[in-house]
Amino acid sequence: MWEPEFLTTRHVIPRSHPRVESLLIRKKLVDGFDSGLVAREGLLAQGRGEAFDYLLGEKTGRPARRAIRAAAATLTLAEFPVISVNGNAAALCAAELVSLSMQAGAKLEVNLFYASKKREQAIVRTLRKCGAQKVLGTSPASSARLQGMDSARRMVDRDGILAADVVVVPLEDGDRTAALKSAGKTVIAFDLNPLSRTAQTAHITIVDNITRAAGLLAADIQKIAGKNAKVLHQIVSEFDNRSNLADSIAQIRGNLARRGGLA
Ligand code: PTJ
DSSP: OOOOOOSSSEEEEEOOOHHHHHHHHHHHHHHHTTTTTTTTHHHHHHHHHHHHHHHHSSSHHHHHHHHHHHHHHHHOOOEEEEEEHHHHHHHHHHHHHHHHHHHHHHEEOOSSOOOOOHHHHHHHHHHHHOOOOOOOSOGGEEEEEEETTOOGGGEEEEETTGGGSEEEESSOOTHHHHHHHHOOEEEEOSOTTSSSSHHHSEEEEEEEEHHHHHHHHHHHHHHHHTOHHHHOOOOHHOOOOOHHHHHHHHHHHHHHHHHOOOO
């Protein structure tokens, strides 16, 4: 007898559906929107990400694996790493980001493009439910301005992003990475679009769905935990973001060639 496997608030997603993984990621976003975590525009951002994920073959390719390893080494070497969390990231993988923060010894900071106190609080509650002890970015007393940008994302925490040496930025629209770099920070980005400004500007871009990559990054940090600093520095220095992005674009071209005869 047929049984529905996953229920959304309105619809049924059968486990047998050929695109079940993608539909479940979409469901997380819609649920996140319904519960006040995600901005309306976040649903559009998800659509853009889905399109790139489709072109990448919806799997973590070799370039993403290499970026994840370099990111793991960078975070292990960091003195003051901070993970920035926006609405989409909280809806898609709050638990993974909390365990990444524990694994990396990194602080969590809420930072929104479509600033909203209500959404900020909802994100903090979600991260806390997943085990976060402390979440920065909500106290007006420690709020500071990141130079070189005008969007709401310029407001950062003095005890968090402003003081960080390494900042992890999940899926965002590219206005902040350059400002963070100018402020002397190393930027690690999750972005499915290898052509985006964020992807092109970050020191290390993980071109993969954050729903897959956040957990893999935490696992890689655990794997390299015993390695000495010299080995970690070597992993970082051998990584070249520009050529790795070119490899992600080649991954897309390869998929197009295999599936559509277009490349
Ligand atoms: O919560 P807020 O207010 O901070 O707003 C967050 C969004 C995401 C709405 C805001 O940052 C935004 O508008 O972003 P963009 O300009 O749409 O850019 C999002 C980028 O993330 C695009 O390059 C997408 O391809 C990429 N992306 C979308 N979904 C994922 C993703 N990358 C990794 N994993 C995903 N699941």
